Amino acid sequence: MTTCVDTSPIQSTLPARRPRPHAVVIGSGFGGLAAAVRLGARGYRVTVLEQLDQPGGRARVHRQDGFTFDAGPTVITAPFLFEELWALCGRRLQDDVDLRPVAPFYRIRFDDGETFDYSGDAAAMRAEVARVAPDDVAGYERFLAASEAIFKVGFEQLAHVPFDRWTDMARALPALLKLEGYRSVYGLAARYVQDERLRTVLTFQSLLVGGNPFDTTSVYCLIAFLERRWGVHFAMGGTGQLVQGLVRLIEGQGGTVRCNAPVHEILVERGTACGVRLDGDVRMAADVVVSNADSAWTYKHLLPGVKRQRWTDHRLDRARYSMSLFVWYFGTRRQYPDVAHHTIALGPRYGGLLGDIFDRHLLADDCSLYLHRPTATDPSMAPPGCDAFYVLSPVPHLASGIDWRAHAETYRQLIARRLSATLLPGLEDAVVTSRLLTPQDFQDTLSSYRGAAFGLAPQLAQSAWFRPHNRSEEVRHLYLVGAGTHPGAGLPGVLSSARILDRVVPHGRQLARAHETAAA
Structure with a gap:
């Protein structure tokens, strides 16, 4: 000792x-x-x-x-x-x-180019749901009510309480079971809405805390109500x-x-x-x-x-550990005023891609991306006439065996081509500064076991x-x-x-x- x-x-x-x-x-x-x-x-x-x-x-x-x-x-x-x-x-x-409040919270772009503006405005959200999945409006309202009920227990009652003893868990378990915490995030959403696109819109947030929506506990559905209650902000x-x-x-x-x-x-x-x-x-x-x-x-x-x-x-x-992240930070000599502050750019697969990342530990070509454009809210983040971005791709953690020293630049180019063909036309010629963060960096620089970006999976x-x-x-x-x-x-x-x-x-x-x- x-x-x-x-x-x-x-x-x-x-x-x-x-x-x-x-x-x-x-x-x-x-x-x-x-x-x-x-x-x-x-x-x-x-x-x-x-x-x-x-x-x-x-x-x-x-x-x-x-x-x-x-x-x-x-x-x-x-x-x-x-x-x-x-x-x-x-x-x-x-x-x-x-x-500063950000509106919409996120703009979700489906692979075919259709978009969904996810916000805290109840009427606007109802209208977006009706546009994308008209038969699911009532189901969406029931999902939001379920999210509020989970929030009142999972966040307001339990998030600041220590779980030192198994009896602490035993006391919380009946409420969690009543709220169907044994379901996954995706499973709870699927109980209320049928449209696959809307299911994706209601479940991708668990990725923001490192969880696969197909096996993350549905307690994390509280995020939907938490965002509705306090909004999404930028400093x-x-x-x-x-x-x-x-x-x-x-x-x-x-x-x-x-x-x-x-x-x-x-x-x-x-x-x-x-x-x-x-x-x-x-x-x-x-x-x-x-x-x-x-x-x-x-x-x-x-x-x-x-x-x-x-x-x-x-x-x-x-x-079980969370996925890792591949992050490309870049600045452009031009601006993209039609791009929202937060954009979720979905690939052609949802469940299959997440299975590749979390279970099969494969680096897929048809990635889904989170694109952050802070200059949409604060132009001071870039020189005049320019835009600052980072794009984040969920990828397997280091147990996958991927050698990021060999794959990082190839993967960055793949992402650049994807963004250039969808959200940021002409991107490859507009980039003036660039840097990368890989799963290897999460381990070597940030001391994250296996390069998992969020620690233990939720x-x-x-x-x-x-x-x-x-x-x-x-x-x-x-x-x-x-x-x-x-x-x-x-x-x-x-x-x-x-x-x-x-x-x-x-x-x-x-x-x-x-x-x-x-x-x-």
């Missing part, structure tokens, strides 16, 4: 008596930053350690050739979760970040503005965010987390450790001296109590936040995982009193 006796320069510069207990947060994704703010508000001195050269994790920002590209999350829902963090610091979100200047705002909140609380500071080990003494080991065998002591790293990565790589009882290598290797048998707990089952005073723990991926999920810390981490005053008692 690793000892926590520190002789490093960091330890020697700490005062002999700490006025506040110290919390170390590993990773500065939205889950880690939100955790830091909440811990700071509860009496902790917080240090956030980020292995990359800037904060944000998957939400970092790429700037090149006058273009700004959000690396990861672009769909902002449930903004009240951000407002809570600002309120904890006595500030208002709107004073620091300008959130002017990019999602990175939210990251910078959270960093300022942490620093205003007296906390620190350190970049270029990879954590190599969580130090454990007598079964309790007591710090972390950094480069050069530098050790930083902590009263609590919160990992915003991928949960599988945390258990497999950051606890080398711990004999794990539940999240063993064998169990983690057998678990299946019923890997949700709630069955997911790695927010309070670690393996090590005392170790806590997990982010996509790989409860409640799951997506901005509302990772921000809710940080909310759970308020229930499971001792208040700073409690630990401070414990230190004083021990000293006496």
Whole structure:
């Protein structure tokens, strides 16, 4: 077992008596930053350690050739979760970040060129459904009512509640069964509507949290109502503005965010987390450790001296993981004003393609794409007369054996041809800047096990109590936040995982009193 006796320069510069207990947060994704703010508000001195050269994790920002590209999350829902963090610091979100509603939420383009504008306007949505599937209008309304019922349980009652014990799951199970949580997202939609196109429109959102709609628990149908209730937003200047705002909140609380500071080990003494080991065998002591790293990565790589009882290598290797992503960021010398902020460009197959990605681990040519055009809302993301984009293709994770060093450019060209023939005519001649993110990068740069972009897949048998707990089952005073723990991926999920810390981490005053008692 690793000892926590520190002789490093960091330890020697700490005062002999700490006025506040110290919390170390590993990773500065939205889950880690939100955790830091909440811990700071509860009496902790917080240090956030980020292995990359800037904060944000998957939400970092790429700037090149006058273009700004959000690396990861672009769909902002449930903004009240951000407002809570600002309120904890006595500030208002709107004073620091300008959130703008996006309409439509998404424009879905079917393979034959027909489109469907998915929005939060009830009348407009009813009209779109009537246009595409006139016989399914009543069924769509029933699906939305089911989504609301699931939302009231799955999000309002359970998303911020820890599932530490199996009895927590037992109490929630009757409600989940009543709401048919045993069905898949696609299965629940298919119960209410018959048109295949409409089924696709109502189920693709589970891909935004890493789940195959054909086997993701129907609890994630709550997304439809969540979006209807709070809308879809964009942060002017990019999602990175939210990251910078959270960093300022942490620093205003007296906390620190350190970049270029990879954590190599969580130090454990007598079964309790007591710090972390950094480069050069530098050790930083902590009263609590919160990992915003991928949960599988945390258990497999950051606890080398711990004999794990539940999240063993064998169990983690057998678990089901989300798909990965191939992302191409590019800027054009011209603008495409007819392209919406968020576009879902569907290929000719839906179920078959998802089977290739999730089950057969094949890289298909007939990909479906998510195209993000932030300049539709904020022209400052690109130079005058230009457009900024990123296009995302769901692809198999690294267990597929695909060598992305060999396939990345070929696949990018395939996507470019597809976009040029559909949404962005003349694209190949208009691109002036470009960069890629592959599944290999998810593993090598972002420390995602198997390059899975969203961690464990959101299946019923890997949700709630069955997911790695927010309070670690393996090590005392170790806590997990982010996509790989409860409640799951997506901005509302990772921000809710940080909310759970308020229930499971001792208040700073409690630990401070414990230190004083021990000293006496």
